[in-house]
Amino acid sequence: MTSANRPLLGIDWGTSNRRAYLLDAQGGIAAEHADHAGILQVNGDFEASLQQLLQAMKLEQGADIVMSGMVGSRNGWVQVPYLPVTQPLSALAQAMTPVPTALPGVRCRIVPGYTYIDPQGVPDVMRGEEAQIFGAMRMGAPDGWYLLPGTHSKWAELRGGRLLRFLTFMTGELYALLCEHGTLSKVINSREPVPLAFEAGLKASAHGEFTHAAFGCRALVVTDMMPPEHAASYLSGLLIGSEIHDILRRAGSMDAPVQIVGSPSLAARYGRALDILGMTSRAWDPDQVYLAALHAFFKESDQS
Amino acid sequence: MTSANRPLLGIDWGTSNRRAYLLDAQGGIAAEHADHAGILQVNGDFEASLQQLLQAMKLEQGADIVMSGMVGSRNGWVQVPYLPVTQPLSALAQAMTPVPTALPGVRCRIVPGYTYIDPQGVPDVMRGEEAQIFGAMRMGAPDGWYLLPGTHSKWAELRGGRLLRFLTFMTGELYALLCEHGTLSKVINSREPVPLAFEAGLKASAHGEFTHAAFGCRALVVTDMMPPEHAASYLSGLLIGSEIHDILRRAGSMDAPVQIVGSPSLAARYGRALDILGMTSRAWDPDQVYLAALHAFFKESDQS
Numbered sequence: 001m002t003s004a005n006r007p008l009l010g011i012d013w014g015t016s017n018r019r020a021y022l023l024d025a026q027g028g029i030a031a032e033h034a035d036h037a038g039i040l041q042v043n044g045d046f047e048a049s050l051q052q053l054l055q056a057m058k059l060e061q062g063a064d065i066v067m068s069g070m071v072g073s074r075n076g077w078v079q080v081p082y083l084p085v086t087q088p089l090s091a092l093a094q095a096m097t098p099v100p101t102a103l104p105g106v107r108c109r110i111v112p113g114y115t116y117i118d119p120q121g122v123p124d125v126m127r128g129e130e131a132q133i134f135g136a137m138r139m140g141a142p143d144g145w146y147l148l149p150g151t152h153s154k155w156a157e158l159r160g161g162r163l164l165r166f167l168t169f170m171t172g173e174l175y176a177l178l179c180e181h182g183t184l185s186k187v188i189n190s191r192e193p194v195p196l197a198f199e200a201g202l203k204a205s206a207h208g209e210f211t212h213a214a215f216g217c218r219a220l221v222v223t224d225m226m227p228p229e230h231a232a233s234y235l236s237g238l239l240i241g242s243e244i245h246d247i248l249r250r251a252g253s254m255d256a257p258v259q260i261v262g263s264p265s266l267a268a269r270y271g272r273a274l275d276i277l278g279m280t281s282r283a284w285d286p287d288q289v290y291l292a293a294l295h296a297f298f299k300e301s302d303q304s
Numbered sequence: 305m306t307s308a309n310r311p312l313l314g315i316d317w318g319t320s321n322r323r324a325y326l327l328d329a330q331g332g333i334a335a336e337h338a339d340h341a342g343i344l345q346v347n348g349d350f351e352a353s354l355q356q357l358l359q360a361m362k363l364e365q366g367a368d369i370v371m372s373g374m375v376g377s378r379n380g381w382v383q384v385p386y387l388p389v390t391q392p393l394s395a396l397a398q399a400m401t402p403v404p405t406a407l408p409g410v411r412c413r414i415v416p417g418y419t420y421i422d423p424q425g426v427p428d429v430m431r432g433e434e435a436q437i438f439g440a441m442r443m444g445a446p447d448g449w450y451l452l453p454g455t456h457s458k459w460a461e462l463r464g465g466r467l468l469r470f471l472t473f474m475t476g477e478l479y480a481l482l483c484e485h486g487t488l489s490k491v492i493n494s495r496e497p498v499p500l501a502f503e504a505g506l507k508a509s510a511h512g513e514f515t516h517a518a519f520g521c522r523a524l525v526v527t528d529m530m531p532p533e534h535a536a537s538y539l540s541g542l543l544i545g546s547e548i549h550d551i552l553r554r555a556g557s558m559d560a561p562v563q564i565v566g567s568p569s570l571a572a573r574y575g576r577a578l579d580i581l582g583m584t585s586r587a588w589d590p591d592q593v594y595l596a597a598l599h600a601f602f603k604e605s606d607q608s
Contacts, residue, residue: 074526082527115527122508122520123527152487152519168519173486181485182477183456204426208512209550211543215456215472216426222378223386223419223427239515246513 006105009063010294011053012128013071014038020053021287022063027295029287033057039076046077047101054103062105066096066297069128072110082115082125088161089134093300111297116166124168129154132261135293136284137161144256145247147281149266151176155247167250169243179232184214187221188231193269197230201237202273210242240273248277257282261289310409313367314598315357316432317375318342324357325591326367331599333591337361343380350381351405358407366409370400370601373432376414386419386429392465393438397604415601420470428472433458436565439597440588441465448560449551451585453570455480459551471554473547483536488518491525492539493532497573501534505541506577514546544577552581561586565593 007030008023016038022031033056042049054060072080080097087095096109113127129148133156136146141158148154151173156166178184179191204213217235220226226234248254257280260267267283274281311334312327320342326335337360346353358364376384384401391399400413417431433452437460440450445462452458455477460470482488483495508517521539524530530538552558561584564571571587578585 115523120508120511122517123523123529124520125523125526167516168523169515170487170519171515174515177481177485181481183474204424207424208553209471209546210514211473211475211478211546212471212550213426215474216428219419219427219429219472222429225427242513242515246516249512 006107007059007061007063008294008298009057009059009065010290010297011065011067011071012069012131012290013067013076014069014128015040018053018069018071020057021291021294022057022059023291023294023298027291029291031057039070039073046071047103050101050106050108051103054106060104062103063107064298065106065108066111066294067099067108068111068131072097072113073127076110078110080110080112082127083112085114085116085163085165087114089130089137089158089163090161090300092130092134093297096297096301109301114163114166116163118165118167124166126154126156126166126168129156130163131293131297132286132289133158133163134296135289135291136259136261138292138296139284139289141259141282141284142256144259145251145254146259146261147270149260149262149270153243155243157251165250167247169246171239171243175236175239178214178235183218184231184235187218187228188235189228191232192229193236194230194233195272197226197233198237198269198273199276200226200230201234201239202241202276203237204234205238205241205245208242208245210238213238213242236269237273240270241277244273244277244279254279256280259284261286310411311363311367312598312602313361313363313369314594314601315369315371315375316373316435316594317371317380318373318432319344322357322373322375324361325595325598326361326363327595327598327602331595333595335361343374343377350375351407354405354410354412355407358410364408366407367411368602369410369412370415370598371403371412372415372435376401376417377431380414382414384414384416386431387416389418389420389467389469391418393434393441393462393467394465394604396434396438397601400601400605413605418467418470420467422469422471428470430458430460430470430472433460434467435597435601436590436593437462437467438600439593439595440563440565442596442600443588443593445563445586445588446560448563449555449558450563450565451574453564453566453574457547459547461555469554471551473550475543475547479540479543482518482539487522488535488539491522491532492535495536496533497540498534498537499576501530501537502541502573502576503580504530504534505538505543506545506580507541508538509542509545509549512546512549514542517542517546540573541577544574545581548577548581548583558583563588565590
C-alpha cells in the first residue's frame, strides 16, 4: 500500500491535548478530531491511543500519519532528536522519524523539534511550533519574528528559511500558576479581561524586574489603588509586556510586523500589546498553517 | 495595672506562623513560643487564639503585648494603616494601634507596616520587616541596603533612620511554586543544594528575562546539558540572581555591605550569591534584632 491511496492524517500531539486533521486531495480538511489524550494521559500505550483515534475518525483501514509536538519528546512515543537551528525548516520533511507500529495499514512518522544554544550557552527547545512556522512560511509569511503564544510562548526569528534563534517564555504557565496558587491568587477574584488594567501591567513591565513587579499586583490591591477585579488583567499585561520588552532588547529593533500564530483570543491580546508598544503584527490561523505544513511534509518526504 | 509590673510580650504574627517572645528586664528572652496559628489559621477569632497563646506561656494573669506582621493587615485582627516611608522608623512606637480586647490584664498593640510608592507610581508594602530593620538599627547596624530574604524577599534602603525606598521580590514563593507545580517541577527530582548549579543559575540571571531564563532550567535538562539533580539549585540561583541584579540596577552601586536579616541558611545562600557578584554582606540574627525592636517599642511608647 503506498501513501498515494492511503488517507493522509496529521496529528498535533501535545502534553495535554491532541488534534488530528484528515487531509483532502487539495490539502484542505476532510475531517478533524480533538481530544484530551495528551502524552501524559495515555499511560505509555501510544499505539492503543492512536488506534482509538483512528477508530473515532473511521480510519480502521489505515493511514499515512505525520505527528508533531511532544509525542516526539522523552516522555512521548519515540524520542526524536532535536535538529539544530543550522538545519533549515525544509529539512524537517526528510528528518521525520518512523515510529514502529503493528496497526494495520498504518505508516507513522514524527517531525523533529529544534534546539538553539544562545550566546551565553543556554539551550532552548521547541517541539510542534516548528511545523507552525514552516506552514506559515509555505503560506507566504515573510522573514522576521514569529510569535507563537501559549503556555510556553515562543519567539523565533526566521531568515531565508532558517530559524536564526528562538526564545521560550513561561508566560501562560506563570499566569496560570500565579492565578491559582499563592499570594496573587488571594487578591485575584475574577479573570474577566479589563483592558485598562492590562495596559497598566504592560506599562509596569517596561523596567523588567518581573519577580518584583509581580508583587506590585498585590500591593496595588492591598493599598486600594486597584480593585481586585483588575488584578488578573494587570498580571497578564505584566507577563506579556515582560516578554515583548525582553525580545525587543534581544532583537535590537523590530520594524517588520510580528507574525503571530495562535488562537484568535491570544493573538488579539498580543496584537493589542504590540500595538500599544508601537509595533505591528499579523495573525495567522493555526489550523491553516498546520495544514500547509502537513501538506508539504507528505509531498516532500519519501512516499514509499 | 501599669506595664511596669506586667510581663512584656512581643509577637511576630504572620500569615502561616507566629512566634512570641517574653522579655526579661534586660531585654533578653525569658521565654519563647512558636506555633502555626498564623492569621489564616485562626478563623477570625484572634482573641481566642491569643488567649491560647497566653495559656501556653503561663501568662493568664495578663501581659503588655506588642504585635507585628500580618496580624495588622486586612485579614488580620485590626487593620492598621501603613505608614508612608516619609515617617522615620522611630515613629513606629508612637504609631502602634491599640487592639480592643476583653482578656484580663492584657494591653495589646500592633506595630504599623510601611508603604512606598516608586517613581513609576507602583506601591510596595511591608508588615513585620520594619520591626526587624528598626531592631538592627538599634543594635548599631549602619545606613545602607537591608535584605530580608524569604517567601517575599525585601530590600530596603535605610538613610538617617528613614526607609528611602524598598522593594519586594517574590523569590521564595516563585521557587516553591515552580518546584511543586508545572513544567519545571517535572524535571526537578531533588532539592539538595548543588553549589555549581546555583552559580550557573546566578550567572544566567545576569541578563534579566526571568520568564525566559526559567525555561532554560528545563531546556538544560531535556537536552542533557544539566542533570535533573541540579535543576532546583539552578532555579534558586536564577531567582536570587534576578533579585540582586534588579536591585543593583535600581541602587546604581552598592559599596557598603548588605545587612542581611534572615535565617542562617537563607542568609548564607544570599551571602554567597552577593560574594560571587562582588558584593559584601553582614548577617544579623533575626531573633536578636526583633528583641532589640521590642525593647525599644515598649520603652519609647506610651507606658500608661
